[in-house]
Amino acid sequence: MYRFLLTPRWITLHIVVLLIIPAFVFLGQWQFGRFEERSADSDRVTANIEAPPVALSQLAVPGQRVEDDDRFRTVTVTGTYDAEGALVVRRRPQEGRPGFYVLTPLVFGDKQAVLVNRGWVKAGPSADAPPDVPAPTTGQVTVTGRLRLSETEESSGLRERAGLPPGQVLLIDPERIGKALPYQLVGGFVELTEQQPAAATAPEPVPAPDVGSGGGLNLAYGVQWWLFIAFAIAAWILLIRREVAERKASAAPESVAVSLRDT
The missing domain is CATH 2.40.50 (OB fold (Dihydrolipoamide Acetyltransferase, E2P))
Known part of the structure; x- marks a missing residue:
């Protein structure tokens, strides 16, 4: 009944599913990594904005770049x-x-x-x-x-x-x-x-940075990719079960016909 799984058409489907699963695992892991990076960056920027002011000379001097951790x-x-x-x-x-x-x-x-x-x-x-x-x-x-x-x-x-x-x-x-x-x-x-002292007239202030959701979209995308893995496996199993059901259904009339001839 399951020999059809070794036909070229089904072997191709097996290969596609086996390639999709690790690809989706990788994409999910990448999105989770981006979520962690952006969340850490969002937390750092928020902490820097809310921290008490310090003298500029403590963080920036001529000839040296400002450290990334000191942004904002x-x-x-x-x-x-x-x-x-x-x-x-x-x-x-x-x-x-x-x-x-x-x-x-x-x-x-x-x-x-x-x-x-x-x-x-x-x-x-x-x-x-x-x-x-x-x-x-x-x-x-x-x-x-x-x-x-x-x-x-x-x-x-x-x-x-x-x-x-x-x-x-x-x-x-x-x-x-x-x-x-x-x-x-x-x-x-x-x-x-x-x-x-405050300026008599001044340009419009630059808005504070939007720290966003801290990579929330990346987390959602990561979960989405891993859900696709479950969908791919479920679809694969469903196709196999449907093929088996169709083969059983087509084999049933032949079995009835053989039984009638025997009687």
């Missing part, structure tokens, strides 16, 4: 804005609106500075037109903000290009930007959340 840590720094070194960062939409980030060096200590993202402004009538940017506060200020990593083409998905209008950049890259400045920039930059 709240820091404070006191200095004076260099309005002449200010830049705007292209291709920074906010709430679905095209615009720019306003980037201004804050000078402190002995010829050191940090790039401060003071916020967002809407785009002008064209991409190359300079946007309206509120002037930075004059005199000494204390900035509190989220510490961010330097941007690269890989991390941002943006490609640097030459020929931009004066005062515009595509990436917040302190190493590259600092080559045109008379002081050293620390690694990373600060995303402003508070300033004392």
Whole structure:
């Protein structure tokens, strides 16, 4: 009754099922791994945002990159804005609106500075037109903000290009930007959340990062792939049982006919 399982058509089906099962196991494990990574990253970012502020100098110094574990840590720094070194960062939409980030060096200590993202402004009538940017506060200020990593083409998905209008950049890259400045920039930059004294007029604040569900979708996808394994096995067994039932049904009339002839 089960010899049909060794026919070429069924052998092909067996091979397909045996290939599908390990493939789905691998895809499920990969999604579970992504879930663990994203959950850990979400927890770290949340903890950094909620942690008490620390001095910028504890986490970022000239010539050294900001550690990944310190992303979005709240820091404070006191200095004076260099309005002449200010830049705007292209291709920074906010709430679905095209615009720019306003980037201004804050000078402190002995010829050191940090790039401060003071916020967002809407785009002008064209991409190359300079946007309206509120002037930075004059005199000494204390900035509190989220510490961010330097941007690269890989991390941002943006490609640097030459020929931009004066005062515009595509990436917040302190190493590259600092080559045109008379002081050293620390690694990373600060995303402003508070300033004392407060500015009379200021760009729109940059929203806090959305830590999301911590990889919840990856967990759901992992479970889904493993459910597909059960479905594949169940379908395989169901096809075999249906084939057996059909063969028994087709064999029954022949058995009746043989019995009638014998009688």
